[in-house]
Amino acid sequence: MAYTYDDQNIFAKILRGEIPNTTVLETDHALAFRDINAQAPEHVLVIPKGPYVCYDHFALAASDAEIVDFTRAIGQVVQALGVGADGDGYRLLSNAGKDGVQEVPHLHVHIVAGRHMGRMLSPA
Numbered sequence: 461m462a463y464t465y466d467d468q469n470i471f472a473k474i475l476r477g478e479i480p481n482t483t484v485l486e487t488d489h490a491l492a493f494r495d496i497n498a499q500a501p502e503h504v505l506v507i508p509k510g511p512y513v514c515y516d517h518f519a520l521a522a523s524d525a526e527i528v529d530f531t532r533a534i535g536q537v538v539q540a541l542g543v544g545a546d547g548d549g550y551r552l553l554s555n556a557g558k559d560g561v562q563e564v565p566h567l568h569v570h571i572v573a574g575r576h577m578g579r580m581l582s583p584a
């Protein structure tokens with residue numbers, strides 16, 4: 461399975477500094493910023509800096525250093541938002557491809573929090 465990365469996607473432009481963002485955290489291999497179309501009081505996207513289309517691409521092709529850094533960045537964002545551990549919780553999700561309804565073809569995980577999320581999936 462070949463993954464084709466489009467470097468004109470909006471998150472690639474954010475990483476290049478061509479489009480502004482509200483940064484929550486930046487690490488060596490990851491950037492976390494607020495979603496422009498927040499679905500909850502807290503809605504942060506965490507992306508790797510490398511050119512990965514979706515989660516499986518990243519999981520299969522990224523270096524150990526990138527995977528560790530990205531995973532830790534997610535933990536640090538959850539902690540910074542105050543929703544992990546003894547907090548009220550959050551939802552972590554990553555859409556992929558057509559059926560996953562992925563709009564931006566650069567891996568991102570959504571961290572959404574600050575309200576009750578309801579059931580995980582609603583009918584299509």
Ligand code: DGP
Pocket residue numbers: 470479481482493494495496497554555561562563564565
């Ligand atoms: P997804 O369906 O998982 O690919 O969601 C893409 C998300 O990206 C969506 O919640 C809106 C957000 N988004 C799209 N364009 C921008 C942008 O230019 N800036 C920011 N901060 N978020 C964006």
